[in-house]
Amino acid sequence: MKISVLRLGHRKNRDIRVTTHCCLVARAFLADEIILSGEEDAGIIETVRKVSQNWGGKLKLRYEPNYRKFLQTRKKKGQLIVHLTMYGEHLAKKLAKIRKLAINKGIVVVIGAEKVPPEIYRIADFNIAITGQPHSEVAALAIFLNRLQQDAPLSPTAQKRFKNARIIITPGEKGKKIKKN
Amino acid sequence: MKISVLRLGHRKNRDIRVTTHCCLVARAFLADEIILSGEEDAGIIETVRKVSQNWGGKLKLRYEPNYRKFLQTRKKKGQLIVHLTMYGEHLAKKLAKIRKLAINKGIVVVIGAEKVPPEIYRIADFNIAITGQPHSEVAALAIFLNRLQQDAPLSPTAQKRFKNARIIITPGEKGKKIKKN
Numbered sequence: 001m002k003i004s005v006l007r008l009g010h011r012k013n014r015d016i017r018v019t020t021h022c023c024l025v026a027r028a029f030l031a032d033e034i035i036l037s038g039e040e041d042a043g044i045i046e047t048v049r050k051v052s053q054n055w056g057g058k059l060k061l062r063y064e065p066n067y068r069k070f071l072q073t074r075k076k077k078g079q080l081i082v083h084l085t086m087y088g089e090h091l092a093k094k095l096a097k098i099r100k101l102a103i104n105k106g107i108v109v110v111i112g113a114e115k116v117p118p119e120i121y122r123i124a125d126f127n128i129a130i131t132g133q134p135h136s137e138v139a140a141l142a143i144f145l146n147r148l149q150q151d152a153p154l155s156p157t158a159q160k161r162f163k164n165a166r167i168i169i170t171p172g173e174k175g176k177k178i179k180k181n
Numbered sequence: 182m183k184i185s186v187l188r189l190g191h192r193k194n195r196d197i198r199v200t201t202h203c204c205l206v207a208r209a210f211l212a213d214e215i216i217l218s219g220e221e222d223a224g225i226i227e228t229v230r231k232v233s234q235n236w237g238g239k240l241k242l243r244y245e246p247n248y249r250k251f252l253q254t255r256k257k258k259g260q261l262i263v264h265l266t267m268y269g270e271h272l273a274k275k276l277a278k279i280r281k282l283a284i285n286k287g288i289v290v291v292i293g294a295e296k297v298p299p300e301i302y303r304i305a306d307f308n309i310a311i312t313g314q315p316h317s318e319v320a321a322l323a324i325f326l327n328r329l330q331q332d333a334p335l336s337p338t339a340q341k342r343f344k345n346a347r348i349i350i351t352p353g354e355k356g357k358k359i360k361k362n
Contacts, residue, residue, distance in 0.1 A: 025316045172269070
């Protein structure tokens with residue numbers, strides 16, 4: 001399943017760390033690409049690329065000024081658009097259907113910043129809540145990507161997906177064990 | 182099971198949004214309390230208290246200048262200390278044991294900011310990785326709390342835990358349905 005993440009409404013100063021966390025979650029939870037919208041921010045793209053160089057894998061990452069056009073293009077390709085929002089339907093009720101619809105042509109997972117344009121609720125095929133409480137797009141993305149892939153990102157074997165890593169961790173009870181290539 | 186979260190090393194300007202997300206995740210994923218360490222920050226405590234007033238529940242929230250003493254006190258009470266770190270052991274391998282050990286006397290989940298003092302790895306009963314990749318303490322906390330409670334935070338019935346809410350969402354396919362008390 002091809003998994004894309006669209007991060008809406010990035011604000012260059014205010015969101016720098018939260019958007020970086022979104023990118024790193026997309027990568028660690030096995031998305032294929034993340035597209036940043038809102039204010040253009042070369043710094044974040046550079047930061048995340050460096051993480052990918054050190055830790056491996058092949059996450060694609062780019063800026064997209066026109067999120068509407070991007071979503072329309074992806075819809076035309078048959079990709080499923082799923083918007084994560086606390087105002088949406090419960091994940092458990094829709095997950096099996098989402099997985100089935102996304103498996104062939106892929107999925108775009110949309111996460112917002114502070115304010116999401118109302119049209120996103122209409123463009124999305126599903127508006128999905130990760131709990132009905134306010135919390136964090138970072139957490140919502142991790143939970144959703146993990147469930148979508150039936151816990152594959154949490155599996156020890158998932159680490160094989162991060163090829164060409166310069167840094168590899170050997171899990172340990174107490175403290176760090178790192179191998180550098 | 183009593184669940185406490187300890188957020189280490191908060192930095193007042195740099196971490197304001199990420200620490201806020203940690204607090205909101207602790208609340209939405211049914212922790213009983215979150216303790217903030219590092220730089221004291223009345224603003225975050227005020228922000229999260231307002232969310233709790235509006236959205237209900239009874240999350241406890243406070244600043245603790247001495248994380249070492251706090252962890253020692255909790256250890257003496259028999260609480261389990263679990264530190265989330267990408268250098269730790271795989272969650273899947275330890276989760277059943279953690280749940281068993283925490284169920285009676287409770288658990289303190291420790292999450293770091295940028296740099297975690299090495300002693301934390303020793304004080305912790307378990308160092309646990311939510312994937313062996315760098316991502317986000319916000320995401321790690323959500324995944325761990327959800328798994329610890331066997332997906333209870335994601336259940337529609339979890340919303341009943343947030344009593345005395347001024348705002349309640351009715352999940353909807355397209356757009357927002359909000360009830361204000």
